[in-house]
Amino acid sequence: MSFINLMAREINxxxxxxxxxxxxxxxxLQYIYERTNPEAxxxxxxxxxETDRTLFFDFLPLALGEIRGFxxxxxxxxxxxxxxYDASRKxxxxxxxxxxxxxxxxxxxxxxxxxxxxxxxxNLGEQGYNLDKLPFVMQYNKRDMQDIATIEELEDLLNPTRxxxxxxxxxxxxxxxxxxxxxxxxxxxxxxxxGP
Amino acid sequence: MVNPQMVMYxxxxxQIQTVVDHLVKxxxxxxxxxxxxxxxxxxxxxxxEHLDTTSLASLTAxxxxxxxxxxxxxxxxxxxxxxxxxxxxxxxITLVGNRVILVVIFDAKSSLGLVRLRVKKASEExxxxxxxxxxxxQEPGDSPxxxxxxxxxxxxxxx
Numbered sequence: 001m002s003f004i005n006l007m008a009r010e011i012n013x014x015x016x017x018x019x020x021x022x023x024x025x026x027x028x029l030q031y032i033y034e035r036t037n038p039e040a041x042x043x044x045x046x047x048x049x050e051t052d053r054t055l056f057f058d059f060l061p062l063a064l065g066e067i068r069g070f071x072x073x074x075x076x077x078x079x080x081x082x083x084x085y086d087a088s089r090k091x092x093x094x095x096x097x098x099x100x101x102x103x104x105x106x107x108x109x110x111x112x113x114x115x116x117x118x119x120x121x122x123n124l125g126e127q128g129y130n131l132d133k134l135p136f137v138m139q140y141n142k143r144d145m146q147d148i149a150t151i152e153e154l155e156d157l158l159n160p161t162r163x164x165x166x167x168x169x170x171x172x173x174x175x176x177x178x179x180x181x182x183x184x185x186x187x188x189x190x191x192x193x194x195g196p
Numbered sequence: 197m198v199n200p201q202m203v204m205y206x207x208x209x210x211q212i213q214t215v216v217d218h219l220v221k222x223x224x225x226x227x228x229x230x231x232x233x234x235x236x237x238x239x240x241x242x243x244x245e246h247l248d249t250t251s252l253a254s255l256t257a258x259x260x261x262x263x264x265x266x267x268x269x270x271x272x273x274x275x276x277x278x279x280x281x282x283x284x285x286x287x288x289i290t291l292v293g294n295r296v297i298l299v300v301i302f303d304a305k306s307s308l309g310l311v312r313l314r315v316k317k318a319s320e321e322x323x324x325x326x327x328x329x330x331x332x333x334q335e336p337g338d339s340p341x342x343x344x345x346x347x348x349x350x351x352x353x354x355x
Contacts, residue, residue: 001201003204003232004341006205007206008204045251059235059255061254066352068343070341075236087265087269088262091265094233094234181353184353185350185353188352
């Protein structure tokens with residue numbers, strides 16, 4: 001749910017990075033954090049376990065600039081990817097305006113991707129959202145690894161509705177900002193369409 | 197609509213700010229925040245200059261969401277209040293009308309009893325304001341964003 005403050009002339013939107021465990025959601029946010037001007041970002045918060053696995057969420061506030069005098073702020077969240085943290089994942093999805101699915105391109109993670117995507121659809125559904133109607137983009141991460149599926153294979157398996165997709169290597173930053181820009185654009189376009 | 201917007205108008209914003217400003221003084225607290233359940237800061241008052249209010253807002257909402265999840269599992273409707281006691285700072289968190297979160301940060305100059313008492317009154321006032329605001333938001337009208345063109349959106353990403 002976007003939040004428009006007419007008084008402060010601010011518009012706030014929430015974007016959630018979803019995907020299976022170790023697919024690179026946190027790495028996406030870390031790269032964005034490292035490469036953003038200090039004045040455009042807030043503190044990145046990671047609620048992680050001692051072994052650096054996301055326990056609850058990562059959070060990164062970003063200011064993207066102004067549209068017709070409105071400051072646009074995007075709040076980026078990741079969910080914990082591991083299967084048993086489902087209760088926490090549901091909570092993070094509350095009030096989501098746009099979603100990025102980070103898929104792990106490695107053959108070994110094909111089923112984990114499918115399971116996580118199905119889980120996203122179910123958890124959104126429980127909150128009255130329909131993934132097909134939400135601003136949504138796909139990121140095929142870890143393109144620099146060996147033993148990876150082709151884009152065609154991934155598209156067939158994970159993206160039947162053909163939402164925009166991006167090839168990425170989040171560790172080095174390839175595709176990270178393209179993905180963010182695409183989802184932010186979709187969110188703003190949706191906002192333009194829908195009145196309160 | 198799948199994803200309704202929350203809009204804050206000047207009139208209600210000023211009313212909320214007045215309640216929050218007053219609560220800082222009447223509860224003898226250091227600072228007071230209003231946060232929506234999705235983690236966005238709505239209003240703040242008191243000694244907030246040196247605080248990372250954006251992060252605090254997000255973590256508060258995460259905290260309330262997690263507590264709400266626990267309540268559900270225990271077949272409770274909601275745990276409406278939380279209290280965190282520190283060595284120097286204490287935090288009192290309460291849900292207002294199940295819509296927004298009121299956070300009061302206070303030190304030894306105040307007490308939990310006083311904060312609870314003052315928060316009760318402020319909550320009623322805030323609840324009333326937010327009820328009116330929600331009605332206003334639901335009335336049909338143009339989105340404040342409707343005039344924005346695709347070009348405006350593109351320009352945001354061109355630099």
